[in-house]
Amino acid sequence: MTLQNAGVAAYPHPTWGWTTSPDTDRVVHGVTICGTALDYRVTSDSQGLRATRRGPAADGSRIFVFGCSFSYGWMISDEDTYAWRLQAAFPQTQVTNFAQPGFGTTHAVVQLMEQIEQGNIPDACIFAYLPTMEQPFGHPDRNVANPLNIMAITTQVEFSEYLTRMSYPRAHLKVGGGISLSYVPMDVRALQGVNPAHIAVDTAYTHLVTRGLVDVIMELAKTHGFTPIFINLLPADRDTLPSYLRDAHGVKMINGVLPLQDADPHYRVSRLDIHPNAVSHEIYFDRLREPVASALTARSGRVATGSDRPFTAQDVTEAV
DSSP states (O other), X not given: OOOOOOSOOEEEETTTEEEEOSSOEEEEEEEEETTEEEEEEEEBOTTOOXXXXXXXXXXXXXXXXXXXXXXXXXXXOGGGSHHHHHHHHOTTSEEEEOOOTTOOHHHHHHHHHHHHHXXXXXXXXXXXXXXXXXXXXXXXXXXXXXXXXXXXXXXXXXXXXXGGGOEEEEEEEOTTSOEEEEEEESOOGGGXXXXXXXXXXXXXXXXXXXHHHHHHHHHHHHHHTOEEEEEEOSOOTTOOHHHHHHHHHOOOOXXXXXXXXXXXXXXXXXXXXXXXXXXXXXXXXXXHHHHHHHHHHHHHSSOTTOOSSOOOGGGOOOOO
């Protein structure tokens, strides 16, 4: 899975490690990705977060989206992302897309805790998940800062200019239980002469760390009263998180799996790039719409604008 130059750059962020181009509003014309020419609009705020609307946000319920380039909407227009579609479907809410290329569950926990500390309590949080893969691009590998994943990210042109100022948040299991966080420098020149075949990461450990991060999310949800929504975007045959969520927390992970790995251009941005296109994002939106409506109902029982009638799934409008 390769991140091609898509009209954005990566900039250092003090706690996330990096973020995409802040204060961006431009149309990218004629970018050729693996033989496919693409035109799309990229808009971001001062933190580099992808736009979910034009104009000011509604002063209502909050929906946070956490994930990686799949949820960011790599090489598709703002309006085609599932986060934008959710905002259009729930106009009385404020949808914030925190997803960034290369992020994992560790990043999501860091971002969520920051928002809570600032008093921005969500009503629902969507956690989009990439399970363990043959290559070290799944979220479990990212969660422990697998050196192979860092090496792959740092070869991308988007990260080249500010690499010496970037770090990678890494989650650890603490002795006695729980999770701790540290930061790994991304300027990994010491790894340049290392044969990737000689780097091995314990898959069982990456799964344990990921479970610990989910435990943190579930505890935050219990403490602050928001609904966590988990959606899996790739086959999880080698991953234990879906069963752990079900058995330990009684939460069913939404199946968002599409045949992205089958080189089917109907779902991918190009024949040789696995990132989901606008068709896939519309399907993600369809699978998330009812769970989000239910979460908002459970949170307040009222329309986010303050109406005195109950909030129901019928309040969901079709996304544009």
